[in-house]
Amino acid sequence: MKYLLIVAHGSRRTESNDEVRELTQRIKAQSGSEFSDVRCAFLELAEPLIPDGVIDCINNGATEVVVLPYFLSAGRHVVTDIPTEVAKAQQQYPEIKITIIPYLGSIDAMPSLMAQHATHY
């Protein structure tokens, strides 16, 4: 069972965190049968935090967790903090495959998405 975990920064604004939660539900609706579930977790300021988010997936039956950083640039959070937090869960469950895939801002299809948005708005 493969789970997708969207990882966002987290905000003091509840609305921003809820925006991530709603996006997560929409990704789930779009991802067909690829993932048993799509969830979200936060680096700070909102719950669940990343290690808890990963462990929740595992406790719900995940045998593989794919982590997608919802970040626009390869700053410290993407390069250092997220891998550190994910490693805390991996250490507890060494038998589970946990993969951090490239962050949102690096997705090849992003320029095309933005060009389409600007053209058709």
Added chain:
Amino acid sequence: MKYLLIVAHGSRRTESNDEVRELTQRIKAQSGSEFSDVRCAFLELAEPLIPDGVIDCINNGATEVVVLPYFLSAGRHVVTDIPTEVAKAQQQYPEIKITIIPYLGSIDAMPSLMAQHATHY
């Protein structure tokens, strides 16, 4: 002549700002003949700042400027700061049509993009 201006936060990390500049070039390559040019500007910490970015477009012949906020959530920057900075340029050039379109995180196609990315990585 319609110009597209990608507006990002700006970072102390030069690499993050360069990432935005590269993305801007890739959007330009994808946007066909819709825009005479695609440029970027920053809310803070990098140049050009937003008012200068808009005015540069106008000085280069833009009669219309479309502003796309490269932000993931509808926080203070999107709701207040970007409109305030754009208004500074609009005030100087009241005859130019300047439109702020919805920010990146709100684009309808985003969940599908992320689902595809997670599935095919």
